[in-house]
Amino acid sequence: MAELGPVAWPPALIRTDRLMLRESEARDREAFIELFASPEVRTHLGGPRPRDELERALPEIPGRRPGLFVIDLDGAMIGSITLDRRDSERPGHLRPEAGEAELGYMFLPEAWGRGYAAEACAAALDWFSDALPGEPVVLCTQTANDRSMRLAEKLGFTEVERFEEFGAEQWFGEWYSVTPSG
Numbered sequence: 001m002a003e004l005g006p007v008a009w010p011p012a013l014i015r016t017d018r019l020m021l022r023e024s025e026a027r028d029r030e031a032f033i034e035l036f037a038s039p040e041v042r043t044h045l046g047g048p049r050p051r052d053e054l055e056r057a058l059p060e061i062p063g064r065r066p067g068l069f070v071i072d073l074d075g076a077m078i079g080s081i082t083l084d085r086r087d088s089e090r091p092g093h094l095r096p097e098a099g100e101a102e103l104g105y106m107f108l109p110e111a112w113g114r115g116y117a118a119e120a121c122a123a124a125l126d127w128f129s130d131a132l133p134g135e136p137v138v139l140c141t142q143t144a145n146d147r148s149m150r151l152a153e154k155l156g157f158t159e160v161e162r163f164e165e166f167g168a169e170q171w172f173g174e175w176y177s178v179t180p181s182g
C-alpha cells in the first residue's frame with residue numbers, strides 16, 4: 001500500500017464483535033451514493049453531492065483502493081473508514097515533512113448512536129498499529145461536529161491544535177498506539 005507504506009492491501013478481513021471491515025465490492029455502490037448524497041452525513045464535510053452526479057461518476061466498485069475499509073453489518077455496508085496520508089498543503093501536521101496517516105470515517109445515519117463507529121475505528125487503528133508500529137495517526141474534524149469530537153476522545157486522540165479551514169474551526173488531534181518517546 002504505497003499511500004501508507006510497505007503494507008499489503010487488502011488486509012485480511014477484520015472482524016469485531018458486531019462488524020466486519022473489508023474491501024469495497026460492487027454491492028456497496030448504492031451505500032456509497034447514499035453516504036455522499038446524505039445531507040446529514042455531509043453536514044460537516046462540505047455538504048451533500050447531487051445523487052444524479054454520483055450515479056454517473058462513481059465506478060462500479062467505488063472506494064476500492066488502499067486505505068479504505070467498508071464497514072459491514074450483517075452483510076450490508078453501513079459506512080467507510082479511510083487511512084490516508086494527510087495532504088502537506090493542508091494545515092495541521094505533527095512533523096515538518098507532513099504526510100501523517102489520517103483517519104476519516106462516514107457512517108449512514110441509521111447506524112449512528114449504536115457504537116459502530118467507535119468499534120470499527122478502534123479495529124482499524126489496531127490494524128494500523130500492527131502494520132506500522134509506533135507511527136501516529138491524526139484526525140481532523142470541525143469543532144461543531146459534536147459526534148466526531150466525542151468519537152475522537154473515545155478513541156484516545158489528543159488535541160494538538162485548532163485552526164480555521166473550510167470556513168469553520170477545525171480540531172486536529174493525534175493518536176499513538178504506544179506513548180511516543182522523547
